[in-house]
Amino acid sequence: xxxxxxxxxxxGRSARIQASVHEAVEQLSAEMxxxxxxxxxxxxxxxxxxxxxxxRWGSLGDLLADVAxxxxxxxxxxxxxxxxxxxxxxxxxxxxxxxxxxxxxxxxRDVFSSPVETNxxxxxxxxxEQLQTIAxxxxxxxEAGFDVDEVVDHVVAPIMYRILxxxxxxxxxxxxxxxxxxxxxxx
Amino acid sequence: xxxxxxxxxxxGRSARIQASVHEAVEQLSAEMxxxxxxxxxxxxxxxxxxxxxxxRWGSLGDLLADVAxxxxxxxxxxxxxxxxxxxxxxxxxxxxxxxxxxxxxxxxRDVFSSPVETNxxxxxxxxxEQLQTIAxxxxxxxEAGFDVDEVVDHVVAPIMYRILxxxxxxxxxxxxxxxxxxxxxxx
DNA sequence: TTCTTAACGCAAAGGAATTGCGTTAGTGCG
DNA sequence: CGCACTAACGCAATTCCTTTGCGTTAAGAA
Numbered sequence: 452x453x454x455x456x457x458x459x460x461x462x463g464r465s466a467r468i469q470a471s472v473h474e475a476v477e478q479l480s481a482e483m484x485x486x487x488x489x490x491x492x493x494x495x496x497x498x499x500x501x502x503x504x505x506x507r508w509g510s511l512g513d514l515l516a517d518v519a520x521x522x523x524x525x526x527x528x529x530x531x532x533x534x535x536x537x538x539x540x541x542x543x544x545x546x547x548x549x550x551x552x553x554x555x556x557x558x559x560r561d562v563f564s565s566p567v568e569t570n571x572x573x574x575x576x577x578x579x580e581q582l583q584t585i586a587x588x589x590x591x592x593x594e595a596g597f598d599v600d601e602v603v604d605h606v607v608a609p610i611m612y613r614i615l616x617x618x619x620x621x622x623x624x625x626x627x628x629x630x631x632x633x634x635x636x637x638x
Numbered sequence: 639x640x641x642x643x644x645x646x647x648x649x650g651r652s653a654r655i656q657a658s659v660h661e662a663v664e665q666l667s668a669e670m671x672x673x674x675x676x677x678x679x680x681x682x683x684x685x686x687x688x689x690x691x692x693x694r695w696g697s698l699g700d701l702l703a704d705v706a707x708x709x710x711x712x713x714x715x716x717x718x719x720x721x722x723x724x725x726x727x728x729x730x731x732x733x734x735x736x737x738x739x740x741x742x743x744x745x746x747r748d749v750f751s752s753p754v755e756t757n758x759x760x761x762x763x764x765x766x767e768q769l770q771t772i773a774x775x776x777x778x779x780x781e782a783g784f785d786v787d788e789v790v791d792h793v794v795a796p797i798m799y800r801i802l803x804x805x806x807x808x809x810x811x812x813x814x815x816x817x818x819x820x821x822x823x824x825x
Numbered sequence: 826t827t828c829t830t831a832a833c834g835c836a837a838a839g840g841a842a843t844t845g846c847g848t849t850a851g852t853g854c855g
Numbered sequence: 856c857g858c859a860c861t862a863a864c865g866c867a868a869t870t871c872c873t874t875t876g877c878g879t880t881a882a883g884a885a
Contacts, residue, residue, distance in 0.1 A: 603799070
């Protein structure tokens with residue numbers, strides 16, 4: 452239930468256990484189906500007692516959400532391909548493929564399996580930052596940029612909606628068409 | 639983990655139990671927090687044994703998803719206000735408010751708390767049908783219509799994205815702006 | 826180094842999930 | 856209409872997950 456609160460103890464044992472538990476979750480969710488993933492098994496793999504996990508994360512849902520948010524965090528800045536248009540295309544393609552994949556969809560689902568709404572917001576913040584980074588580059592190049600909010604509403608949102616709800620397959624042509632709507636006249 | 643499969647027995651006791659369990663879920667989820675909602679309690683309220691629920695729905699997640707999808711089903715056709723534009727505005731306003739509400743968000747969450755992807759697709763199908771109904775009316779009126787897919791991508795998707803991820807509040811002006819993008823020139 | 830206390834391990838207790846078996850009641854056939 | 860068939864249910868025992876009290880360990884501060 453719990454909080455996954457900011458913990459005043461970040462060093463040594465606490466950090467070691469957190470890393471160990473996260474790794475155990477990643478390993479086990481790759482080995483078995485999500486429905487048979489249980490906290491005692493995770494604890495055993497991580498080399499801790501179950502009560503440690505219960506006290507620190509509260510429930511399986513919170514733990515999975517915590518791990519998913521961590522994995523959803525982009526590791527690098529979006530690729531600089533020379534123009535806002537191509538940057539956006541490259542980023543969108545990667546985003547769409549990662550989120551559409553089996554593990555991507557599982558992570559998104561995990562994010563929602565916790566009552567803590569902060570998790571979903573955090574994911575949203577990640578994509579917003581990435582897009583802002585691309586947008587900021589345009590200023591240094593003096594080219595026509597784009598509005599980040601518009602990209603979120605009309606490129607990111609439709610992609611996520613298809614993944615989560617309609618299940619309709621997408622290709623790069625579809626993504627390009629979405630980008631066209633927020634960057635008109637930049638063929 | 640189960641299936642919520644189509645059951646060959648639709649009459650009498652089976653139907654009675656299903657209705658009773660659904661009602662128990664609705665009652666209890668209004669009375670207590672989702673985190674303390676448990677199958678034994680639901681079974682007691684519904685007047686059945688827990689094993690009945692486990693066998694029929696598999697898990698709490700599947701049961702909640704089943705109930706949520708049923709409640710998400712629209713009860714009536716979208717209001718006919720005389721034009722496609724106003725129909726769309728009326729429908730979007732209602733959709734946005736229902737989904738943004740506390741119970742709406744809880745139901746969406748429940749839909750994802752089951753590994754069965756069919757549930758989310760079903761919800762998507764509901765909105766698609768509603769929009770199609772509005773679109774079909776335009777044919778009988780000879781007015782400029784709209785593309786349902788476009789409305790899903792650029793009106794429904796942004797709204798859902800804000801509810802699920804960014805948490806950003808919305809008003810009717812925002813929705814109208816979204817509609818403008820898919821129905822240009824119809825001020 | 827020493828003190829304080831957050832975080833962990835252990836173990837017991839409580840509750841939920843699973844399953845075998847007998848019973849009830851839809852459904853279809855004669 | 857009555858009978859056979861079997862899906863679905865109730866009951867109860869078992870297993871596993873979850874919670875909690877208490878003693879111990881180790882991180883952070885003085």
